[in-house]
Amino acid sequence: MPAIVIAIANQKGGVGKTTTAVNLAACVASTGTNVLMIDMDPQANATSGLGLEKKSGASIYGVLLGQEDINSIIQHTDYDNLDIIPSEVDLCGAEMELSKVENHLVRLRESIAPIKATDRYDLIIIDCGPSLNVLTLNVFAAADHLVVPLQCEYYALEGISMITRVLNQIRESGVNPDLDLLGVIMTMFDGRTRLSRQVVEEVRNHFADRVFETNIPRTTRLAEAPSFGQPIIYYDPYSAGAAAYEVLAQELLERLGLAERAPELDEVPPPPAFADFKAARETAAVVPISPAREGGFIVPPTPPLL
DSSP states (O other): OOOEEEEEOOSSSSSSHHHHHHHHHHHHHTTTOOEEEEEOOTTOHHHHHTTOOOOTTOSSHHHHTTSSOGGGGOEEOSSTTEEEEOOOGGGHHHHHHHTTSTTGGGHHHHHHHHHHSSSSOSEEEEEOOSSOSHHHHHHHHHOSEEEEEEESSHHHHHHHHHHHHHHHHHHHHTSSTTOEEEEEEEESBOTTSHHHHHHHHHHHHHHGGGBOSOOOBOOHHHHHGGGGTOOHHHHOTTSHHHHHHHHHHHHHHHHHTOTTTSOOGGGSOOOHHHHHHHHHHHHOSOEESOTTSTTOEEOOOOOOOO
16 A cells, blocks of 8 residues: 655744644554654754754755655654654755756656555655745645644634645645645643633634544643654653653554554554563662662552553
């Protein structure tokens, strides 16, 4: 079965787009699904978010211009079932170069066709830059589905109207008539505020079941994880952000019809943090609060079931 290509896009910056791309890719890969992440943002935040350095010549730039083979630039990450085509600042030049090339809007689709046609990957997730430039339009032309992260603020509503208009133009122009809006992900949700609840309600009224049930909370741990080059399920596997993205990953797999292809949870090796925690529980009934505090012991907390 050919790999399914998903574009994570929103031309408005600061909506949690790259955070969603990185953490969705990691959570889906943790189920045993083979995932390829393609970083199409010259800022390369998805690249550093997965712990890779930004290196000159490592991006998809040469592939888009027909100068390199796409298999030569795929890199393994530290996480099972997750590979990446990284980005770097030189990708900025691709926009100017692509405008001079014939069929410039379908260069990415042609470039990834060899790996999409094989069974090497089940899912290809593409992180777009915060603009509707030639690179982003190439992603739209190559994708099977579009996922839009949307911040729980009113300004973000203006952004989604623009991206849906471009989506319709891509379909009507014939560049990619089958491009589908798979769903909208509400990010930076704060249930304590009326604003967040109102924005979610308004988006659900407009997009109905296209909105994912899982809201991604605004948390400090999610904001910290990229600086350590780790997805949230490895940086803090018991945090609210990790739980939200794990549930969102299951929603995504169900919508794509890949849930039945993913192995059962018992068959998937647990994250390192969980393995360490489980070993600690089996070898000791209690753990000390602090070495300096005599008799200070607590029972280890039970990890979430998500």
